[in-house]
Amino acid sequence: MEILRANNLSRYFGTVPALVDVNLELQPGEVLGIVGQRGAGKSTLFNLLSGATIPSSGEIIYAGQRVILRNVLHAHRLGIVAVLQYPKFPPNLNVLRNIFLGHEIRRPGILTALPDEGAMAQRAREMLASFNQPPELLEEHVANLSDEQRQIIALARALCQPNTRLLLLDEALAALSFARQEAFLERIKSLAAQGVAIIMGSDDLKQIFAVTDRILVLYQGHPLALRRTAESTPREIVELVVGSNRQERITPMIWAFENYHAAQQQAEELRRDQLELRQNLRMQDSLNQQLIERLHNQVEALDRLNVALQEASRRLITEREAERKALARELHDQVIQDLLSYNYQLEEAENDLTEEEQRRYLIRIRQGIRQVVGSLREICSDLRPPTIDNHGLPAAIRSLTSQWAEQTGIPVELEIDPSLGRLPEPIELGVYRIIQEGLSNIRKHANATRVSLDLKRTSAANLSVRLIDNGRGLAQPLDLATLTTQKHFGLVGISERLSLIGGTLKLTSVPSGGLEMDFEIPSPYPTIGN
Template identity: 45%
Template structure:
């Protein structure tokens, strides 16, 4: 039988470095020949020359008794080549890479007019991938998105797309998991049955002894052995791989190949399970990414809802302030004036009438009650809308309110204002006034304090710090705003809501020496209005 491949005295050098030296061998049709050697022995360079990618410096190569001359393409000679590193076109999809250079379409003699039959290529690609057990998300996915194992399997599938007379395989199992290694070995045996010559380059002795008829061993670029697989053993192959002569053979006790086989088999199984784990992790990563995207969407929707809620609260507070202002004016302009008018009439009756002393006493009591009612209504008006804040600003309003509050409660108030406080936006001034107002009310109701210190100071050109310190009983150790609100204490909750609407920060602490400290930091834009001097 004529050999399909005949290599005669092949040599290759790179510069002054000899890589392949006088290598000769043959491969018969239907024969599987193993090629092995340690790192640097020249296996891959020899494969490259047989594939037409390197031109030898010396020697000849015959395919089917035809002497080759360079350049040539292996595919045109009916030779399939599977490289250690897949030669794929990254920006092409799976189908295009499988049929690259062998596209299905009209007759090739039409040249560039030849139309590619994508549908048929897609159908046949499914069959080829099914033979190898390959699974990809889409046949039209670009191969640069695939794993190293998937890329190698696609390179193997490419060899199935055209009739081959010989297949040259260069260490493809390195990037394959155990199940796909076994499928490649089965494919090699099928090629043998079909009469295809196979040159299988590998350093995996288990694979070589499983499928080859002969094993060629290279050592430092030279062929040192051409052994029939059924007439040699692993010890002999390893010795020749290492360049050990028979007189230098190590003691047989170190070659425990049963243990070697067991370890190798388990290592490949572990590699297979590792691949499964990586796939599971990839799937889990996809799920986590989807959950993260959904969570981000929900957070975005929640942020939008919070913004809408804050805007609604801001409008509610603004509307409330306007209602307070309107109500204060109505009380002042209508009810108080009516009461004062009644009081004046009673005073006239008291002067004109010379009645009994009992009637005089009753009239005097009525007038006194009316005056107290007027005072209370004026105080209520001040609480609803401090009259000085619109005309004189926040500083004057706080001075007036804290003075009246101190007289009413008997608690001493020390107010310290920034000398450059100036006018602030109306909403900011009203919010700060309400914060101080509510803070003082909390001190009066709960703190049992004798004095309060209030401070408004700029900590930066755009930040105002409001502090309120008392010397009372202080806070409970484990106070909580929500718990206080459930008990009906809404003052601090209202303060925190106003601060949140202003984009400020709220800090409340229990002082070691007793009492409590409320600090509020509020950002604000300045209003270029000179403050009116306090009278």
């Protein structure tokens, strides 16, 4: 028999609908995921199911009986327990009292009216240990705890509730560290195996796909779709959440989901390293602590300086590109046009001359003017490639490689993803300059006879650029200091440009000789909550 059924559940605030006609059913031991953007009605649904809010219309059938959840305590007595993203606690009580508030363990026998302090403390210590928290935390007041510790206490309070049959988790894992999130996902699987039904709301699709059996998608307060997890893909769910199947909205978000866990795990490792450092500092004398503190302040100052320098570099590059564009237009629209006008005047004067020597002299002058015009056009193209503005990055790269191959005599095998499309102007210019610097570095240092260039999009919508030559390569390992010493200033410039747009650079020596340069530039992306 199903543990929960909601029929046409709705909630209005005045005339504004927060949730409209939600229908769902849940079996014992089943895990249902709730996803949607901010304002989709997720928290409203959890409030209705937990007794925190009374529905405007519709009905809730729990364990086969129609119920009206008057408040949270009523829901607790029925076995419905909720953990919200921002739990509330009586601030004047310690952790132990908060965990068992309203469901204290009683002494057996004639003293049943008295709480069993020892049993509660033992149960609470076991629960805290499962979250890797010290037993001394039981005596702390909740007001002194961090956000993560408060969330741990809320989860412990829910898990210590007796006879829980339905567990509601509204973004309950968001404040936890990566390791504790992974551990609690395993606990969710264990609870489901014991027959506890669970409804879990989360913006993290990896968590949703890891533990749920079905996924309910809410969109602007309405139920949009109810899918079986095993028969769905993250991309399909994101399309439903966003309300669009347009690639420019979906693929950046997929990229964010794919990289979120890796970034969070790295951040957690950094937190552990910081904790170990603090523990070591406590074992040292006061002088060493002061020294470390000063070093820490210096590192922070250097970080702030680095951020400021990056911002200044980004601004300078932007201003320089704007100046290049203005100068190129001025050269092309004024200087070149004036030279061509003079050339036409000389041509007319040449036709009026009768002496052959003077005609030959004017012809040489006109040829010189044509050469100057050609040189100025090359300078304009270098200052601001006109094909970028008119035809986009692929056309500009084709023009650049063609001219470079003609000038150097080195053939270039070019492959560009036909679906590359237009990119934001800063990214197109950045990629163009990076490839320009890479080809310049090959010409100056590689002594190569063949070059291949590949531009494509990755599965996460990033832009991948691969530049390979068959020259003499570079010694491993490489760093910026080595590149500067060897006067590979082009590679240093590439590294700086990539860091400013959030890209990565990988240099690999080809076994048969040569150097492979791989650049990856992330596309801008929104979050699921936007």
